[in-house]
Amino acid sequence: MSNYNIKHFEEYFQIYRKSVRDPELFWEEIAEEHFIWRKRWDKVLSWDFNKPEIKWFEGSKLNITENCIDRHLRTKGDKTAILFEPNDPNSPAEHITYKKLHERVCRMSNVLKEQGVSKGDRVCIYLPMIPELAVATLACARIGAIHSVVFAGFSSTALATRINDSDCKIVITSDGSYRGGKTIDLKGIVDEALTHCNGVSTTLVVNRIGSDVEMKEGRDKWLQPLLDSASLQFEPEIMDAEDPLFILYTSGSTGKPKGMVHSTAGYMVYAAYTFKNIFNYKEQDVYWCTADIGWITGHSYIVYGPLANGATTVMFEGVPSYPDFGRFWQIVEKHKVTQLYTAPTAIRALAKENIEFVENYDLSSLRVLGTVGEPINEEAWHWYNDNVGKKKSPIVDTWWQTETGGIMISPIPFCTPTKPTYATLPFPGIQPALMDENGEEIKGNQVDGRLCIKYPWPSIARTIWGDHQRYKDTYFSAFKNMYFTGDGALRDEVGYYRITGRVDDVIIVSGHNLGTAPIEDAINEHPAVAESAIVGFPHDIKGNALYGYVILKESGESRDHDNLRKEINQIITEHIGPIAKLDKIQFVNGLPKTRSGKIMRRILRKIAGKDTANLGDTSTLLNPEVVQEIMDNVL
Ligand code: WT7
Numbered sequence: 001m002s003n004y005n006i007k008h009f010e011e012y013f014q015i016y017r018k019s020v021r022d023p024e025l026f027w028e029e030i031a032e033e034h035f036i037w038r039k040r041w042d043k044v045l046s047w048d049f050n051k052p053e054i055k056w057f058e059g060s061k062l063n064i065t066e067n068c069i070d071r072h073l074r075t076k077g078d079k080t081a082i083l084f085e086p087n088d089p090n091s092p093a094e095h096i097t098y099k100k101l102h103e104r105v106c107r108m109s110n111v112l113k114e115q116g117v118s119k120g121d122r123v124c125i126y127l128p129m130i131p132e133l134a135v136a137t138l139a140c141a142r143i144g145a146i147h148s149v150v151f152a153g154f155s156s157t158a159l160a161t162r163i164n165d166s167d168c169k170i171v172i173t174s175d176g177s178y179r180g181g182k183t184i185d186l187k188g189i190v191d192e193a194l195t196h197c198n199g200v201s202t203t204l205v206v207n208r209i210g211s212d213v214e215m216k217e218g219r220d221k222w223l224q225p226l227l228d229s230a231s232l233q234f235e236p237e238i239m240d241a242e243d244p245l246f247i248l249y250t251s252g253s254t255g256k257p258k259g260m261v262h263s264t265a266g267y268m269v270y271a272a273y274t275f276k277n278i279f280n281y282k283e284q285d286v287y288w289c290t291a292d293i294g295w296i297t298g299h300s301y302i303v304y305g306p307l308a309n310g311a312t313t314v315m316f317e318g319v320p321s322y323p324d325f326g327r328f329w330q331i332v333e334k335h336k337v338t339q340l341y342t343a344p345t346a347i348r349a350l351a352k353e354n355i356e357f358v359e360n361y362d363l364s365s366l367r368v369l370g371t372v373g374e375p376i377n378e379e380a381w382h383w384y385n386d387n388v389g390k391k392k393s394p395i396v397d398t399w400w401q402t403e404t405g406g407i408m409i410s411p412i413p414f415c416t417p418t419k420p421t422y423a424t425l426p427f428p429g430i431q432p433a434l435m436d437e438n439g440e441e442i443k444g445n446q447v448d449g450r451l452c453i454k455y456p457w458p459s460i461a462r463t464i465w466g467d468h469q470r471y472k473d474t475y476f477s478a479f480k481n482m483y484f485t486g487d488g489a490l491r492d493e494v495g496y497y498r499i500t501g502r503v504d505d506v507i508i509v510s511g512h513n514l515g516t517a518p519i520e521d522a523i524n525e526h527p528a529v530a531e532s533a534i535v536g537f538p539h540d541i542k543g544n545a546l547y548g549y550v551i552l553k554e555s556g557e558s559r560d561h562d563n564l565r566k567e568i569n570q571i572i573t574e575h576i577g578p579i580a581k582l583d584k585i586q587f588v589n590g591l592p593k594t595r596s597g598k599i600m601r602r603i604l605r606k607i608a609g610k611d612t613a614n615l616g617d618t619s620t621l622l623n624p625e626v627v628q629e630i631m632d633n634v635l
Contacts, residue, residue, distance in 0.1 A: 023045065449489070
């Protein structure tokens, strides 16, 4: 029995039990057999959830790009590593072989070194989904610099906050990006951001759309000429197991975004092992994850997981709706995609369109379907299963988080019987627990509670950049000796998990994790706004959409409310990005508050969701009268 390749359901249980009985032995065997190490570890695991401090494979030495690229060169040099499908369906796809990827990463590594980047430095990457994004990410890893990829849909303010928080000295960007029929002026956004970032000395600019951008003397450099004159060889920097590999920002329920720090060895082992099993990866496969590399899904399951297995991973620059809603299916047919990993919000959006968009294409190459990012509703699950998988491709509903680094709860295809809307069972090595409000673990089946994890796994984030206390407070303080996920979950009669959603002030909109506080902070900057509260409400396509309750400084019938709504959304777009725009904005005279002044979001959530039958006791509020008024004017 190989622990690395789980072939049937019984075997899953055996392997799972082994992973719980002796986690160190279990992970040690996997690490030993499937990766290359420059030096072996001295200790598999040391951990303390109270400090908190977690270390995996301590004492070992490695470079993750040697595992993702170099070791495949001898046997798979001419195999496609990255299959790039551009935004324009009439432009040719690009097949980047492992050999070519090696060359490109080495060139980029040399350029970064020449620009003064060294081990431990932070590099901000703000690029569209083009090959340079993957190449730059890997080049950072090769030289031992810490990459901080910022999703290129974020605004200049959000970008500046992230650059400053981790003190990046260099930004890699492009002149612009294509998005369906539009172009976006990325360089302009970077220029704006950098007026607030004193630490950035250099920006490297990819020429993607050929736009006429301003290049700031001494700071901005076109990347291509530097790459052209760089050497094709670069010896990887030898890293310690626990050296940070990257920082990736995620929203918190309060305050600024959290820069989650991921390690090198543990992250690599877990991303690779989960990829292999959860996507039933086989040598000839063409695997496609539709996420952006700006999110953790892209880090772990476009770049590191697939490449560590020597896979062919598709990178798609465009959007599902351009040139029409058949684009995804056209790509599946064209490249004979075997695994498709996407988000419920995309499935719902495509399910709304004419079914001919799907039926026009041959999807018979598909073997495994995946979903991630938010709970998938029953209807979307069936649509995906019936029309895309033709009832023969198992759906892996994968639950995980930026913080977990890899998939935690998911079926293993062809092993675990699936059940619509259920993420099913924990992956080997993962020990979930459901907790009640008094901090006690809820045992048994057919129960629900707050989802925690009892024992460390290799890819758990090690800290929040620059704020270890916040790491402790956010994840390790709610329940003693447990990692708290922020999600609620239920366990059914056979032990399958279903994730029911966030239990904190994070709202998942179209699979994007948004904290309410930063959005409220942005709105409150509008000169006419006194106070605001954001909640989520159910939305057919996005899963959740945002509802804002806004108190104006001067309440007045006289104000043009529609115009104010536009201005508020404009401010949000500037501060965070268009993904955080509000679908509905209700102007109110007051917000329901507790006597200690805390906004009762629970009530606001129910009103926004038109679920007011059971509002609970409102009499103890500071201002119970506002509730009726808000209900009377709900949008
Ligand atoms: C939150 C994490 C992990 C990559 C994408 C999101 C929600 C994620 C599922 C799923 C139900 C899910 C959770 C989680 N979530 N996957 N399969 N079923 N909910 O990463 O931005 O860090 O968000 O996404 O609420 O806590 P993220």
